[in-house]
Amino acid sequence: MAYSEKVIDHYSNPKNVGTLDKSSKNVGTGLVGAPECGDVMRLQIEVDETTGIIKDAKFKTFGCGSAIASSSLATEWLKGKSVDEAVAIDNMDIVEELNLPPVKIHCSVLAEDAIKAAINDYRKKNGLEELVFEERIH
């Protein structure tokens, strides 16, 4: 299977690899996937308390090239968005942008789940109600 150029680019030059201080109140962390399934994503957002804008996003991913690319792209998209805007990121946007084949759609789903988990972690830390997302079958 050949990878799209965008996947290769994100894989070769991943954006925003790293770790934010997960104990910080304005950092939300989402950890999704499982080692047994062959992919684990950790995505973190740092929110500016006054503006509610995501000022930084970092990821670390254990997985295939498409999983790495999906999380790298997600962090790119998250930066500069408000938390509410970030909730709206849809996995199919990732599929389209990276040209993922059907067998790799689950990588994009995982990235969307990671975003939502990070947002909920942030909301919880800040005394906000956690958002309820529809359960989806991967």
Added chain:
Amino acid sequence: MLKLPIYLDNNATTPMDPRVLEAIIPYFTEHFGNAASRNHPFGWEAEEAVDYAREQVAKLIGADPKEIIFTSGATEGDNLAIKGVYEMYASKGNHIITANTEHKAVLDTCKHIEKSGGEVTYLNVKEDGLIDLKELEAAIKPTTILVAIMYANNEIGVIQPVKEIAAIAKKHGVLFFTDATQAVGKIPVDVIKDGIDLMTFTGHKMYGPKGIGALYVRRKNPRVKVTAQMDGGGHERGMRSGTLNVPGIVGFGKACELCRLEMDQDAARISKLRDKLETALLKLEEAYVNGNTEHRLPHVSNISFKYVEGEGLLMGFNKNIALSSGSACTSASLEPSYVLKALGLGDDLAHSSLRFGLSRFTTEEQIDYTIEQISNTVLKLREMSPLWEMFKEGVDMNKIEWAHH
């Protein structure tokens, strides 16, 4: 100058030796006859070439040329041996014993047997990939007609105790079939000394052409017969109909001869390179060899690099180095390697494995380049791996509630 890409996936297929190609070419053009044409020189020529090749093939495995049935390859040989014995010996029993690390061509054929009313026992292997001989013997019943255990495994290269298996089968009057696809031509295989009754192997894993293989069927002590799986002109002593693939057979014969003459020196050189590769890669933290390293093919190594996913790892260099992984992502099924799981490896380690298969044409320069590329990619991906970070921080990953999907 190092020429890229480098091919280290020789368990999948080997390149054809140029000497084999040279032997084949005339049989596509000037000597194109049908080996079954008995009444003109074109047929005689083809038949002579087939006879010669049959001797070359037989000699490599210590068999009589009459015991060689040409097939299209190892999958056909697996089918013919297992289904053929099942049908031929139906009056004796319907039970077959095999192992869960066999190739799909054996396992799926056994599934087929089960559907048609037969009974199959799938032996588990030990942590090192070898079967337990006591378990094998205990599994034999009065209805057992066949033990089907591979000579050497395609993913981890582990060599089964074939002689001992054969002795157990013989003691109980059960036939012994071995899929020796990965072993023949790489290590000494002798059907008499090993006590093998049926054995399949194929040209394209030993520097020969694709689409040609052989099934060895013993003719003496005992005389073994298999029911043909294809009806037709009664070629190959009635066991495998179909016009003989003369160029393929000529090439297969040549490949067998080259292996017989060069196996020892090839194996000595290749195993040195394999050991260099393995030693260097095991210097990386949390890298483990899968399977028994003492009873192993000289050109194979299977290594798991913990906390890095196999397909992601391959992507770091697969433009330049051809390898395969036990990772689910590289297979159509999305399941990680069932062979590695049979060794008791967790799915995470199975996902993190690479299989190296060296060949007669592998050079030290290629191995040095491979060591460098893989080491760099593993280090780079670990910097990106949340699991590696947790491992380094001493987090117990078994205590994390993972969201399985």
